[in-house]
Amino acid sequence: MVGSGAIGSGGIRPAGISTLPVQGVGAQHTGRGCAALVHAHDWSATPLGPITRWDPAIRAAVELMLASPVPMMLTYGAECLVIYNDAYADVLDDLHPDALGKPAAEAFGEAWSRHGMGDVIAEVYRTGRAVLEPESQVPIQPGGTEPAFYTQGHSVIRDTRGEIAGVLTVAAETTQVIHRLQSLGELTARLAGALTIDDVTRVVLAYAMASFDLDHCVLAVDDGLAYRYVRRIRGEMLDEADERLPPVWRRVGSDPGAPLVAAAESGRATFVADGEPLREVATDRHERRVRALAALPLRTPSLRGALTVGFTRAHNWLPAERALLKAAAELVAQAAERARRFEAQHGTAQLLQRSMLPEHLPELDTFRIAARYDVGVDGNAAGGDFYDAFRLADGRLAMVLGDVAGHDVRAAAVMGQVRAALRALALTDPAPPSVLAGLDRLVGSLGAESRNEEIFVTVVYGVLDPNDGTITLASAGHPPPVLRRAGHGGERATAEMVKVPPGAPLGLGGRWQTGSLRLEPGDTILMFSDGVVERRGKPLNDGLDALVAAAAGSASGDPRNMCSLATAAVEGTTDDDVAVLAVEHALAMSRSATMQVAAEPTGPSRVRQWMSTRLREWQVPEAVIGAAILCTSELTTNALLHAGTPAQVHIDLNAERLLVSVADTGTRGSVIRARADTMASRGRGLGLIEELSDSWGTDPTVRGSTVWFEMLLIRGDQAG
Template sequence: MAGTGGVRPSTISPLPVQAAGASMPGADCATLMRDLDWSATPLGARDRWDPAVAAAVDLVLASPMPMAASLGERFVLVYNDAFAGLIGTLHPDALGRPAAEGFGELWAVPGLGGVVEEVYRSGQPHLEAEAQLTVTRRETGRPEQAFFTRGHTVVRDARGEVAGVLSVAAETTMVTRRLQSLGELTSRLAGTLTIDDVARVVLGYAMASFDVDHCVFAVDDGNAFRFVRRIRGEMLDEADERLPPVWKRIPDDPRAPLVTAARSGRAAFVADGEPLRPVAADRHERRIRALAVLPLQTASLAGALTIGYRTAHTWLPAERALLNAAAQMVAQAAERARRFEAQHGTAQLLQRSMLPEHLPELDHFRIAARYDVGVDGNAAGGDFYDAFHLADGRLAMVLGDVAGHDVRAAAVMGQVRAALRALALTDPSPPSVLAGLDRLVGSLGAESRNEEIFVTVAYGVLDPADGIITLASAGHPPPVLRRAGLAGEPPTAELVKVPPGAPLGLGGRWQTGQVQLEPGDTILLFSDGVVERRGRALNDGLDALVAVSATAASGDPRNLCALATTAVPGPTDDDVAVLAVERAVALSRSDTMQVAAEPTGPSRVRQWMTARLREWSVPEAVIASAILCTSELTTNALLHAGTPAQVHIDLNAERLLVSVADTGTRGSVIRARTDAMSSRGRGLGLIEELSDSWGTDPSVRGSTVWFEMLLASGRAR
């Protein structure tokens, strides 16, 4: 409580104040006090003031801190220039006047006059640890919220009697905001899964909270280090933030401050100098004068975080403590991310090694598939898909789900998929294949003494001659059939009516159903992770998937696979697998180019693609947009993977489909190549703007980004 010397909770004042220390136009407070007729005030002529009170006033006027003295029973105001900057338009009229008159009705606001009066009456000091005020910064002229620490203590005269109250204010806005941002950093780091995620969060935090000119986040990478940096003025949009950061490598050079900190575990702070000149890679680093280097060290990780300014900067103790605390949290997050990546990579390698690396190619049918891991991503799952040619020229297609999210589920999945191929190549009829799989699953359950092996499968055989698919289901969700609109009618979609059958391992019997794909039609097989969500009925998910399929811009299988994985809102704990087959309206033209990881790669792609699309009579407007998007995606693939990329184009009468695939790992790009290539560009932003649909597909090795542009009927021959 006031008057006890305790700490008062924060209050908000509506004072029209300016920033602490802001100079006011006109005469300074000392001059104004000298010229003021004090005899007309309750304090009387200044030469008759009590010596102790006069000394306190001299102290106020000489202090660089915002200080004010409220003297006498009417609290006549005496303050310095710094305090005048705080009270804004109330100055200079408030000087020499009773506080109730100088501040007007604001004197009665809680946290202002009441505190001063209580200190005056009780003689006890009072500290407001955090007071929130509305300030108008002189630099911007705009009001904003600022934080202050305010202390109040009594002024005593020569006889020891209370003669007034001395108030001191110190702005803590920067410290308070940085502490708040530290809390936000903790929250955001908790949601990171990969080193890339940690890098994005850390760089954004440093640039926003410390307003630095240069920031680097580095982690060990074998015998060297890899780092990603951010510099002032670097323009990043939402699409850039969604792309992986561009990592570079730095050798284990002891002259580099970040290497020294990472190896020694000791922080370093340079207030003014040229700390990066011995290892500077460009003019940005040569211009850095002040640098803070924080080690990132855990049991399994070594790295560093550096932030720098182009002007001299004093690293105050509070700032150093804040940076050290942030670095410790970043180090823990980076170690956790590294463990996740190792576990995730092993699980994904196991999972994808059991899936087909390439799907069959047919003249009049196009096939695409997609597999996305569940929320965790640390364990291999049991979802699988496959498509392969049969001996008689027909196409077998399958999508299955082994219950579970562990290595055992993945192992069962691999056995089921391999057995299905063997059975189908002997006798491809769906009832025969499912009966053989049923015996296998039953045997596996008996062998492991585990009756809980639960496997569902949707299996079909496509006859390319007439587009008829013979289907059977072992407890699996029915496929979705998208019918292309005829004679200008809109497309439609529905669930295929497949006779229900028991899951594998239960000794069931299975019947078949048939559906015929007409030109432009697409069939979509999917796992239950696509449509199941906690707290929602299964039919809601099925309805959503059907609706999304009907309203898709085209029946292209890659497009439908991408749309299917996001058709039902909300997170899923299950893996997601989809397989789509489209019967093309007409033969498509396609071509593929392998692009070396060299600076000339994107330009070679532009030349090749321009020539090929003009040869195919694609409209110039489509060519221009496609070239722009493909060039950006090729650049990003080469930068992020550091390995050759593959560009594939596919054209039919309806649309142009372009895909860019990489086969490498992140962070292996050497400096020379990165600097020689163009900037990261706006790849995803361009696709969103210029294409009709787009998506990203993880593959057995690397990933693929693709986009689709629809063509006006008859314009591409």
């Protein structure tokens, strides 16, 4: 089939974003040999009679039709005898050549009786009045091919006596226009779900490259006094993981000679059909090869940018195509402005949220601590969940996890007050009943001041004595922690909910009792907010059971691993915030080291050398060293490339495992929780980490994010 293919009775087949060929004006048909077939056909048994005796007017009309590059079909007489040219044979596809010379009802079968075929032609034949059908779908579906759309004109053919002899149908295919309009609708739908500039960029580049069969596409947005842009060229090797990665942004100055800058600054679209539009600003051979270029402005009250699309061949930008591109650019500009507002609001909310959480947790000789906080809802609001861990004056460790109901700035503000008050109270008298009683008075006072009795705060608070591992706990209406007991001597690990005496939420004037437990070496305690275990339409106990089972089945009790595992333990998504805090009693003291890596190309190689030297000094097995260096190199490359900031690599080794984390201070690409799955370096990193490590995860920090992985040195079947 030429163009988009054949014709059919169904609607347009839905697709992700369809790949559509661009047809030039006067595109030639494939050549079906209809002229030879018509002249060789035995017409003597048909109403037309032998071809040598055809009416001169009919013969002239047939010869004109056969010579035309436009799809044409002649249905002759009351039987609608079918004659057509090569271009229309391409429309019929596998119905050709059997349809030639037969009555239409026999040639097209059931399709002839459907609306839009036989009825229209019969009406024209009967009345003599021409009919134009704009963008109709011809109801024939040969070979199960994809349906096509046409604008069809039907007019009568008269013989030399002036009588109506047949109907001539001229078809102009509009499938490409229909598909591009469909793709524009798909673009609108996808942009509606794009939260960030990165999301918008991915959607737009995929749409433009597929819908217009481009060789070159660039999307740029203003970045201070300059612009940053993402480029896509034909033939780039992109896999599914690449598509999930934050796009690689480049910077360009405000050079008015650059078409994208000129469009962004002037607000006017330009179209070059053939030339060297990027000659003065080309950065590589791909840009120097571009001959045809359209530069479309992206302008809103708060955003300047441009979208450029190009070909390495001459291309006439037809009026319909220009209009479609301009419409697409308007949609992109509005989506980019929405995304920029979201990122600004999200950044403010996240900064507020994380500024109220501890940036660093205490470091103890034989106790390891980790925490994680994930924003619920759409990631665009501050929440009320919080955690904290700090050293007391006598050397003990205070640890707390709480939840203020709500997902707004007010909830975050109450959370900040409660956390600050808890520290002050604990540093004065760390006993759990005393601390909770003081917090209860605070929450009651806040509710009275605001004349709002709906302030609802729950807290679980404990004090750990590092000398013997005992923990004294009290709960104010909060879910009890999970305790993971390490298996020794080949035994499996177990987990259970800690038996903490229940108490009323804060602000209700309750009294609280304490419970106690002892963390043995290898054990881990996990505090969590209800967003970890609650799911709509499911009993709370199901979530609690899933969390306990996940803790028992964990490969290790490492606190970072436990935090990551907890956030994914219960199936389904939650609209609530998620906070977890884990403390492990280590089997032995760890050895650790940290390296700061500058945002420069030599960074990953320096990390590899540093890790190799340090891990061999620590006598880590060679197999673990090789895998760890490979994974760390990928994570470091990803941090430097996509966050665009220096990175910090931290390694921590004990008798059980090697833990490596790579932290950046960038915010790009870490806007929503789903972005946790995007860590990779050009699509390879994710698979490497999953394949080579025993566990891995991402932790958001006050600024930026941390990606970590763990490799066990002693397997469960080797323990003891």
